[in-house]
Amino acid sequence: MKTMKWMKVLALSLAVMMFVAACGKNEQQESGSGVKITLLNSKGEIQSQLEAAAAAFKEDYPDITLEIIPVPAGQSPFEKASALYASGNPATITMLDTGDVEKFKDRILDLSGEKWMADAVDRSTSLTTFDGKNYAFPLAIEGYGFIYNKAVVDQAVGGSFDPATITTTDALEQLFQKIEASGKAPLIVSPMDWSLGAHYLPLAYAGQSSDPAAVARFVEDLKAGKVDLASNSVFNGLLDTFDLMAKYNIDKKSPLSGTYERGPEVLGKGEVGIWFQGNWAWPQISSFDTASGQYGFLPVPVSNNADDFGNTQISSAVSKRLVLDKEKNTAEQQAAAKTFLEWMVYSEKGQDFLVNQANIIPAFKNIKLEAKDPLAKSISDYIAKGKSEESMSTLPADHWAKIGASMQKYLAGAADRATLLTEIQDYWKTVK
Amino acid sequence: MTTEKGLWDRLRLRLLFTGPTLFAFLAVMIVPFLYGIYLTFTNWDGISTTSTFVGVENYFSVFQDTVFWKSFLLTLKYVFVTVVLINAFAFLLAYALTSGLKGQSLFRAGFFIPNLVGGIVLGFVWQFIFSNVLVYLGKELSFPLFGDSWLADPNKAFWAMIIVTVWQYAGYMMVIYVAGLMNVPNDIMEAASIDGASLLTKLRKMVLPLMVPSFIVCIFLSLQRGFMVYDLNISLTKGGPFKSTEMVSMHVYEKAFLSRDYGVGQAEAFVLFLLVAIITIAQVYFSKKMEVEA
Numbered sequence: 001m002k003t004m005k006w007m008k009v010l011a012l013s014l015a016v017m018m019f020v021a022a023c024g025k026n027e028q029q030e031s032g033s034g035v036k037i038t039l040l041n042s043k044g045e046i047q048s049q050l051e052a053a054a055a056a057f058k059e060d061y062p063d064i065t066l067e068i069i070p071v072p073a074g075q076s077p078f079e080k081a082s083a084l085y086a087s088g089n090p091a092t093i094t095m096l097d098t099g100d101v102e103k104f105k106d107r108i109l110d111l112s113g114e115k116w117m118a119d120a121v122d123r124s125t126s127l128t129t130f131d132g133k134n135y136a137f138p139l140a141i142e143g144y145g146f147i148y149n150k151a152v153v154d155q156a157v158g159g160s161f162d163p164a165t166i167t168t169t170d171a172l173e174q175l176f177q178k179i180e181a182s183g184k185a186p187l188i189v190s191p192m193d194w195s196l197g198a199h200y201l202p203l204a205y206a207g208q209s210s211d212p213a214a215v216a217r218f219v220e221d222l223k224a225g226k227v228d229l230a231s232n233s234v235f236n237g238l239l240d241t242f243d244l245m246a247k248y249n250i251d252k253k254s255p256l257s258g259t260y261e262r263g264p265e266v267l268g269k270g271e272v273g274i275w276f277q278g279n280w281a282w283p284q285i286s287s288f289d290t291a292s293g294q295y296g297f298l299p300v301p302v303s304n305n306a307d308d309f310g311n312t313q314i315s316s317a318v319s320k321r322l323v324l325d326k327e328k329n330t331a332e333q334q335a336a337a338k339t340f341l342e343w344m345v346y347s348e349k350g351q352d353f354l355v356n357q358a359n360i361i362p363a364f365k366n367i368k369l370e371a372k373d374p375l376a377k378s379i380s381d382y383i384a385k386g387k388s389e390e391s392m393s394t395l396p397a398d399h400w401a402k403i404g405a406s407m408q409k410y411l412a413g414a415a416d417r418a419t420l421l422t423e424i425q426d427y428w429k430t431v432k
Numbered sequence: 433m434t435t436e437k438g439l440w441d442r443l444r445l446r447l448l449f450t451g452p453t454l455f456a457f458l459a460v461m462i463v464p465f466l467y468g469i470y471l472t473f474t475n476w477d478g479i480s481t482t483s484t485f486v487g488v489e490n491y492f493s494v495f496q497d498t499v500f501w502k503s504f505l506l507t508l509k510y511v512f513v514t515v516v517l518i519n520a521f522a523f524l525l526a527y528a529l530t531s532g533l534k535g536q537s538l539f540r541a542g543f544f545i546p547n548l549v550g551g552i553v554l555g556f557v558w559q560f561i562f563s564n565v566l567v568y569l570g571k572e573l574s575f576p577l578f579g580d581s582w583l584a585d586p587n588k589a590f591w592a593m594i595i596v597t598v599w600q601y602a603g604y605m606m607v608i609y610v611a612g613l614m615n616v617p618n619d620i621m622e623a624a625s626i627d628g629a630s631l632l633t634k635l636r637k638m639v640l641p642l643m644v645p646s647f648i649v650c651i652f653l654s655l656q657r658g659f660m661v662y663d664l665n666i667s668l669t670k671g672g673p674f675k676s677t678e679m680v681s682m683h684v685y686e687k688a689f690l691s692r693d694y695g696v697g698q699a700e701a702f703v704l705f706l707l708v709a710i711i712t713i714a715q716v717y718f719s720k721k722m723e724v725e726a
Contacts, residue, residue: 257581
């Protein structure tokens with residue numbers, strides 16, 4: 001009897017110990033043969049390409065195993081990355097949005113001394129440089145504006161459409177009218193809060209000046225509540241264009257019912273001529289393509305003076321950055337991660353992955369491969385001609401959701417322009 | 433065997449059985465809860481290695497956050513409507529399905545099934561129904577009510593959430609009511625019949641009073657689920673159009689994880705916890721008084 005009881009106690013405590021031990025056992029047990037590193041991928045559309053790249057990288061560096069961890073759909077990269085840090089298990093390489101890098105700067109490696117720094121394009125690292133040290137690898141440039149379906153607009157203008165002719169709001173309206181006259185709907189406005197709040201409206205901040213410092217000052221003034229948006233010509237010009245978009249929108253009867261998936265479908269099938277979106281939409285458009293791959297970008301005009309800043313420029317910026325953890329990863333892992341970054345920029349396979357497989361516009365001057373997808377090519381052309389406007393990539397984290405909701409209200413006609421501008425001003429006053 | 437031993441022996445035996453559960457409960461419920469309360473006094477942003485102690489400042493922010501209170505009021509409205517509708521439907525279903533209908537087990541299973549589908553999946557399925565299927569039908573049959581997506585209109589989106597919630601939980605509550613109805617003793621029902629009570633009188637004077645315990649449980653469950661609704665909110669309406677259907681849980685989540693204001697977000701979660709606790713405890717306390725013995 002007595003022994004039975006002790007047996008039970010023993011068995012139970014053994015079970016508890018095993019349970020606790022199992023919880024604690026997550027230290028990496030590197031077998032001497034190589035280094036294992038991880039990459040937290042927050043660009044879901046290139047997950048399989050990244051996995052292929054990891055395999056190609058392994059061929060060149062058999063000692064290094066790279067594992068790609070996706071950020072689950074619906075979770076932000078910041079959420080996932082901070083959760084991994086909180087659990088003491090951060091990825092070696094983390095893919096972050098530009099605005100998030102600063103929050104991590106105490107935990108990530110200074111990359112200022114890397115070889116690729118010399119080949120990075122202008123301003124591609126300035127937003128992740130703090131106290132003179134750059135903390136992030138610029139992975140992809142992305143741009144957005146009006147995507148046009150060349151087959152539809154060619155038919156509308158009767159001949160070959162020249163995007164350089166659309167430099168004013170009036171010219172844009174005439175184009176809309178011509179498309180309408182040709183029997184198609186002019187454009188589709190996708191009403192997602194992120195599209196309106198993170199892409200469309202920020203054109204008004206970025207369009208304030210061609211000098212990034214002046215734009216930064218404008219944002220500071222907004223925070224301080226010193227800006228009167230109702231009298232701001234860029235804001236009003238951008239919203240005038242937005243009114244036009246709403247007027248010629250294929251979904252104007254129920255402007256908020258559209259989904260992202262509807263955009264590439266109607267544009268690709270040629271039911272509309274124009275869609276406001278970015279080059280990341282190419283994979284979806286191509287699956288509906290009826291214009292034999294002929295698409296391009298138009299800038300979003302903000303006035304009727306063709307020379308005004310923003311009327312001929314396409315908004316673009318480095319949107320995704322890679323950072324390397326220095327807290328929990330060993331020196332070998334950090335070195336392996338640096339090797340991977342270098343491999344992407346300088347090896348043939350790495351460049352092929354970036355440009356041809358993942359359809360990324362790289363931020364490095366030494367990569368001469370030409371993009372195959374028409375949207376990336378169009379953005380690259382604008383950048384090469386110096387016709388680019390720096391997108392706002394360090395807006396507060398909840399900007400897209402809050403301002404996106406205000407824009408939806410305006411689009412649906414549930415708020416007028418004065419209300420919208422007041423809501424934007426009030427939002428900025430709450431930003432810390 | 434246990435009674436004649438000392439305190440330590442008794443405690444040891446109890447720990448043997450409750451220890452593992454207690455450990456798990458402490459580790460995943462109590463410790464995070466207390467740590468969460470600690471966070472409400474800091475201004476941590478979720479990632480930085482340091483955070484400052486700010487006292488009760490976050491609680492002041494909660495009371496100044498008009499959006500929080502607006503979404504709380506909306507949640508109250510949502511809870512009120514769903515509690516009434518879920519329980520009304522569930523009781524009627526249960527009453528119909530205990531009256532000896534042919535194939536009633538099959539119906540019971542059918543009504544219960546929505547509850548086995550997770551809220552997120554359910555939200556996506558219904559999102560498709562509301563914004564594609566119904567719109568298509570509305571256009572084909574020129575039925576103006578469904579001409580445009582319900583999810584694009586603030587009012588209709590709210591009712592869309594209610595419909596899905598009722599559809600999801602009515603079956604679950606129905607099972608509890610069915611159990612309650614089967615426990616109503618046959619002898620008193622027979623006695624009532626002999627005394628000449630009509631069907632309605634029997635329901636009102638016999639069945640309903642004896643069903644009070646089931647009502648308490650069901651109302652408690654639907655209250656608590658209504659206040660905590662998040663998965664359906666995010667997958668069906670995403671709080672839209674323009675934040676008009678953002679329930680309080682979603683607001684709290686966005687405060688903490690989107691606006692990266694853990695302190696205020698946690699404080700709002702704690703205030704919400706207190707409010708919901710008060711409401712549900714009051715509900716259970718007062719309705720317990722209505723219980724009767726057969």
